[in-house]
Amino acid sequence: MKIDRRFFIRKVLAVGVLLALPRILFAARPDKAFAATDGDEAMATLFGETPVASDRVVLKIPEIAENGAVVPVTISTDLENVESISVVVAKNPTPLAASFALGPRSVANVSVRIKMGESSQVLAVVKAGGKHYSTSKDVKVTIGGCGG
Amino acid sequence: MIKVFVIILVATGLLATQPVSAGPERDLQAMQDFYQKRFPNVAPEEFANGLYAFDEGAREQWLELEDFPPYEIAVEEGEGYFNTPFANGNSYADCFENNGLSIKQNYPYFDSDTSKVVTLELAINQCREENGEQPLPYLRGELTAISAYMAYTSRGNTINVQVPNDNPKALAAYEAGKQFYYSRRGQLNFACSSCHVQVVGLSLRADPISTTVGQVTHFPAYRTVWGEIVTLHRRFVECNAQVRARPFESQSDEYRNLEYFLTYMSNGFELNGPSSRR
Amino acid sequence: MGKPIKIRAKMKGDIAEVKALMPHEMEAGFRRDPATNERVPAHYITDVVAEHNGDVVFTAYWGPAVSKNPFVSFSFLGAAVGDTINLHWKDNKGDSSATEAVFK
């Protein structure tokens, strides 16, 4: 496939308007879980339990990340009543990379691009109906060839 | 995962080791034939996508990035700079053919008056100086963004670099660029061709090596390793530094000639820049 | 004030799909400035909130491991062509940015 010019349509649909931030919007970020330096600790803090492995959580992430600075991740699930979706990179200095809070109108399908310091297990954790479910994948981060 | 080792016979022959003096047109044909033979399953126009032409895993990640590419930020900034008039009231559009839009396929070109290769970045700074503005630094920032915007307006156009038959100096500049590409340099003793011709498609650690043809189509490029958009010459600087050679200055005669040769080797390809690369 | 968010909002059947790119350094705080050898302080987006018709339909909490110039995409139900989606972010230094887009 060729890179299509439609990849970005100029002057896209956005109208860049700067709005005043309503106070109420930002709910409590789980700061403690983000500060955790150990994957298990982050998950214990965030979830309060060990997630159950489930193939209903779908984690799309490259097997070999071309560049650890930008690793595209997509997490989706067909579980019902999804409350949150989180991404944990076990070997990152602070393993919790992102946590998404969903609402009743959400479609449980989220994409984000993350950094990985080194090859590591990556976990996608979905909270649905009060319980935690996870899928993990081992992702290798490429090492550049030139010695510089 | 252990990669399957591929034995490379020294079958790449003259193309791999030393340039044959056959003139630009025959060079181009030989180069394109070589890669087509090396990658029989890759559609010719795919080489414009660099290593993503033949590395499936990397390609998928690249397409993910292209879905909402980070270089859009630079293109938009570049458009803003491009449309901001100089102090004298003129603007970039006044310096270029077709108001500077959709023209990148003609760069670089050989300027008979100065007997030098003129790149788009050089022309942007010349335009500034002619209008009483300070030239911009070449390696990053505003100039790269302007170049990215101009490249963007040229997307889909076919690269059409000329080496005029009637100008021996143009041919000499082309040959100098080609010589550069095939010359070993640096402590590690690599020529550009050592990797991009001789062992093309194989992997240096986990990095597959791209083909010479199609190498320039996507510049300026957003390199995720740097997290910013960079010019072709910045890439040259990095390549030279990586083989532990002393890099030349951006827009030096050496790099301009190299760009001339390298862009000629992509004649017939569509411009698809800016694009994202590792 | 942070840089403007780039956003696309599109109806795909009854699913409202939002994609956004947010120009931001996302400095993790581990890197040293090569010139001064000083540690570059962490500077990253911590919260992203999307609002549709007064409802918060999506919230992202981020750490420093989200890539530079972050990209996010999410989807929800109950929107229609012509509706507006508002997107806001704030970072750990108190900067913020907001934008809105109309579903096509």
Added chain:
Amino acid sequence: MTKYMVPLLLLLIASPDLGWAASADSSGAADKMERGKELTFARGKGNCLACHYVAGGEMAGNIAPPLVMMKVRYPDRMKLRAQIWDASTLISTTTMPPFGRHKILTEEEIDLVVDFVLTL
């Protein structure tokens, strides 16, 4: 000393317990082997993984032959050393950097790398 290196290493691999004991009275041979290994892997030094598969290294390149059965392939240690020092003397078109001729590694470092590589 070199001729003892291979059996010693085999011993180390076969039995870590014995390996500890052996390293105590091998007057730094194990240390040297460790340094050779480091130089082989280090990006700024041998960086052999850029092109060669080397056991124990991750994500090796596939540009050049895997470094396996080296003792069988190079019964003559000096031939391996010469290859690392300047591979272009054998094949002029080689892409292998001339580690000795271009002083990428010192003579001493080359010896350490050769000794390690011969254990592969």
